[in-house]
Amino acid sequence: MSAALREPGVEDLEIDLLLEALFQRYHYDFRSYARASIKRRLVQARDQLGFTSISAMQAGLLHDPATLGRLLGYLTVQVSEMFRDPSYFRALREKVLPHLRTYPSLKVWVAGCSHGEEVYSLAILFREEGLEDRTIFYATDINPAALRAAEAGVYPLELVKKFTANHQKSGGRSSLSDYYTADYGRAILDKSLRSRIVFSDHSLVTDAVFGEMHLISCRNVLIYFDRALQDRAIGLFHDSLARKGFLGLGLKESLRFSSHAGAFAEFVREEKIYQRRDP
Amino acid sequence: MTRPTPGVVAIGGSAGAVQALLRILPTLPADFPAPILIVVHVPPDRENALVPLFQNKCRVGVKEAEDKEVAQPGVAYFAPSDYHLLVEADGSLSLSADELVNLSRPAIDVLFDSVADAFGSAATAIVLTGANHDGAAGLSAVVAAGGHAVVEDPAEAYVAAMPEAALRACPGATVLRLDAIASHLSNLRAP
Numbered sequence: 489m490s491a492a493l494r495e496p497g498v499e500d501l502e503i504d505l506l507l508e509a510l511f512q513r514y515h516y517d518f519r520s521y522a523r524a525s526i527k528r529r530l531v532q533a534r535d536q537l538g539f540t541s542i543s544a545m546q547a548g549l550l551h552d553p554a555t556l557g558r559l560l561g562y563l564t565v566q567v568s569e570m571f572r573d574p575s576y577f578r579a580l581r582e583k584v585l586p587h588l589r590t591y592p593s594l595k596v597w598v599a600g601c602s603h604g605e606e607v608y609s610l611a612i613l614f615r616e617e618g619l620e621d622r623t624i625f626y627a628t629d630i631n632p633a634a635l636r637a638a639e640a641g642v643y644p645l646e647l648v649k650k651f652t653a654n655h656q657k658s659g660g661r662s663s664l665s666d667y668y669t670a671d672y673g674r675a676i677l678d679k680s681l682r683s684r685i686v687f688s689d690h691s692l693v694t695d696a697v698f699g700e701m702h703l704i705s706c707r708n709v710l711i712y713f714d715r716a717l718q719d720r721a722i723g724l725f726h727d728s729l730a731r732k733g734f735l736g737l738g739l740k741e742s743l744r745f746s747s748h749a750g751a752f753a754e755f756v757r758e759e760k761i762y763q764r765r766d767p
Numbered sequence: 768m769t770r771p772t773p774g775v776v777a778i779g780g781s782a783g784a785v786q787a788l789l790r791i792l793p794t795l796p797a798d799f800p801a802p803i804l805i806v807v808h809v810p811p812d813r814e815n816a817l818v819p820l821f822q823n824k825c826r827v828g829v830k831e832a833e834d835k836e837v838a839q840p841g842v843a844y845f846a847p848s849d850y851h852l853l854v855e856a857d858g859s860l861s862l863s864a865d866e867l868v869n870l871s872r873p874a875i876d877v878l879f880d881s882v883a884d885a886f887g888s889a890a891t892a893i894v895l896t897g898a899n900h901d902g903a904a905g906l907s908a909v910v911a912a913g914g915h916a917v918v919e920d921p922a923e924a925y926v927a928a929m930p931e932a933a934l935r936a937c938p939g940a941t942v943l944r945l946d947a948i949a950s951h952l953s954n955l956r957a958p
Binding site: 527529711718738 | 833834836853855856864877884885
């Protein structure tokens, strides 16, 4: 096996140009996303949207704004579950909420909320623990279609079995069926769960601090960023947290490689829950 | 920007793959010249028991792949359950929670595609036993990028479906029995 010197291929150049076009024309900045994943998604979008090349897709993007929405559907994560990783929610319930309970009012931020599965899970958790009424939840995403779906709170009924099992494993004190009605193969979440949630457009790449949060949950979002962008986002989380606020990451994410690692303490190590260090 | 790419070995397997890997990984020397990236299909809810199983038996390092760590020669990295494993051109590893591919996460095709892309002719990809066709498309990508394709001999595989699918996609792949795969890898030289 020889050490080949590889020139970046034409397709890599096309990707650079498309991401630049996406940023300059629409201000969506994917230029610092982890390359292998973004390439996989762009190739998938190219094939499924019927373009013959990434360049052709770039032309479509520049001249037909409708292409933007379709492409964003590929470039942003859509896949999640309610109470995904039940042990994470159990740790929030048993270890983090006892601290949050001491505050008269609370702010929680779900960064990269996709279709809302996580923020609704948190709303249910906080309701079960009697904290919902004093909490405002901020659910943000860069994809307007995802935000609309999140606000609607409607999920395919066949997913609900998994959601229910997750909720039980997380230590749920109620039945998930209390929070939705089934209708034509869809589970429609109770509108009252939305009463404390603010859905909003926010980019971890280009937007600024989102202030004084007591808990930020951002799971399986940072893995899509390159190291420099991960660091920016973690710094943004640090500055958006109240003193001694909590940060929850995905189970395979960590602050280990971040320059901000020293600004956080591991609060529940195995669940990747951190606490901002403050004197 | 160009940079020299060290070699990489990527291995994918499904049903029977743990036993197959037990015939390969323990034979590799501690100074094996490339990182080894491994996807084995395991049920998503099961904690990754593969790492402790292999750690005690191997001279190469064995660990679960972590997002953004730079893959080192002489270390075998297992994809964590419920995440895809990809590798970047600078040799750093990426995880993704994207949708299942071939009903699997991690999927072998996702790893092999990224290996083909990042390492081109310096990639070796190996398809082991399994009961589905994951890895076949990825192996084609490796071949198309000038890399080296190896398929476990379907005649000896615990389940032949996956090696057979890989061979249909890549008829020119090197077909080897497990013992021969082990010695084949041991003959790799540092780039």
